[in-house]
Amino acid sequence: MPRSPLALAALSTAAVPGLDARTVHAEDVPGDYDVAVVTTVDAEEWMVRAPTTALAGAALEAEIELLESLHLYVQAGVLPFAVPQIAGSALLPEGGRAVVHQRLTGVPLDIGGLRPGPGLAADLGRTLAAVHELPAAVVEACGLPSYTAAEYRERRLVELDEAAATRRVPADLLRRWEHALEDVSLWRFQPVVVHGDLAPDQVLVTGNRVTSISGWSDARVADPADDLAWLLAAAPPECVDAIMEAYQLRRTELTDPRLVDRALLVGELALARWLLHGVRRGLSDVVADAESMLADLDEATREDTPA
Incomplete structure (x- = not known):
């Protein structure tokens, strides 16, 4: 059963200490993930993503590691664009974890x-x-x-x-x-x-x-x-x-x-x-x-x- 936006918002506050969620809405993205955008009291937007299958969970773990490396290339100016920077994660009851990062800018x-x-x-x-x-x-x-x-x-x-x-x-x-x-x-x-x-x-x-x-x-x-x-x-x-x-x-x-x-x-x-x-x-x-x-x-x- 898909996680509700409210459940995802709760995961985001557990993953990132001090994140004070004000509103939340679901986001439709490719792949086997439940995704929501959480807006804080300071009007910051955060994305929370939770895998819905074991395969998606394994892929997410590899992606987390890759994003850490890619961010170093962004900081060094090798990559001329931003990538998601994981701010925190929360363990899921069925295994795996949900991850949270600030929403990237642009259209x-x-x-x-x-x-x-x-x-x-x-x-x-x-x-x-x-x-x-x-x-x-x-x-x-x-x-x-x-x-x-x-x-x-x-x-x-x-x-x-x-x-x-x-x-x-x-x-x-x-x-x-x-x-x-x-x-x-x-x-x-x-x-x-x-x-x-x-x-x-x-x-x-x-x-x-x-x-x-x-x-x-x-x-x-x-x-x-x-x-x-x-x-x-x-x-x-x-x-x-x-x-x-x-x-x-x-x-x-x-x-x-x-x-x-x-x-x-x-x-x-x-x-x-x-x-x-x-x-x-x-x-x-x-x-x-x-x-x-x-x-x-x-x-x-x-x-x-x-x-």
Whole structure:
């Protein structure tokens, strides 16, 4: 049973001595967590997050350790944005713990509102590049996953086989994806630290700058295309050059000529993972949503294919 906002507020006051909660409201965030925003008598806003499954609890423990390391890089000026800084935690009766941190500043990224040029689009490119320049040991020391390029391509192949087995992926789309995954040259990349689950609500901006990034529980050493995929798929096409030029200028020794091609493919494959999520959990609405998007993508890509 989900924890009520009042229960989460009580956890926040137990986790952070002196936190005097005045109001609280639930917050909808991705993942298996109960989340609420608590406002204090001093008008400060705090976020409290409690895992709802043992798996989410384990991921949260790794994320807590990672955030401690990332905060050091923020303080050193290596990362040009803020990350959540855990202020306290409270043990849960079923095991695990809830964590509390001050709410990060900024407004959620409006991808559709991006404009080409040296503004926010370019800053997004620089921001992702800064993440990808972090040493792999930052993630590996926390027990988070680390993959070689070959291992990661194999994971994609397994996902595609599972999606094909549902018989819900259009045949032409499936063949195109299979061909791309068989193209070994597409998958020659240097694994880097990636956030792994970027979304507009986790990227907060102020003006033309990214001010903070949250939601680090899926961080890993893997394909840089994972972090670029969501952005390149949703950003206005005229902004892609600004994003990628800033990204490439910020990266050192970047030799990945197929990065954009792979990122666009990864964005498409996300629909297959959405389908699998619905099938595995028996969520008929998610399955229907995924099938509709797959059909739209199939039609769009067939229209783009030369006769």
